[in-house]
Amino acid sequence: MSTTTRTSTAERLGRAFGRGWRAYARGERRASNWLVSKGMPRAGATALVWVVKLAVLGVLLYVAFWFALVLLGVAAAGWAAAANTSDEDEWPFTDLTELRKTPGYDPNLYNDTSHELYTDD
Structure with a gap:
């Protein structure tokens, strides 16, 4: 029996998420430092980074809103279509x-066995 421990899928996903988060933070810090090196004050660079973050968040919320609205419309159309169906036979003739x-x-x-043109093959 092997005594080596294996990393679980959740641990691997967590580590990958952590690496991605650190890479994002490093890129953000690099962009902020680049702005400062070009003569922008540190507070202005930080504010600009936050403005970009909020703009991206706003776009994501805008897209999510319209996506949810479309899903609600599809659900309402399905509900209306289900409400219009009847439990009666769909046969258009009465007799x-x-x-x-x-x-x-x-x-x-x-x-129709009672009709005179009916043939039993």
Whole structure:
């Protein structure tokens, strides 16, 4: 039996998420330092980074709002379509005599054994 411990999938995903977060923070710090090296005050660079973050968050919320609205519309349309269906038979004819009056009526297709043109093959 092996005594080596194996990392779980959750631990691997957590480490990958942590690496991604650190890479993002490092890139943000690099961008802020680049702005400072170009002559922008440190407070201005920090404010600009926050403005960009908030703008991205606003765009994401805007997209999420419209996505949710479309999903609600689809759900409402499905609910309305389900409400319009009835438990009755969907057959458009009320009785056999009305069905027999339709053009192109074939008693064999409807198993109408009482019709004179019905043939039992």
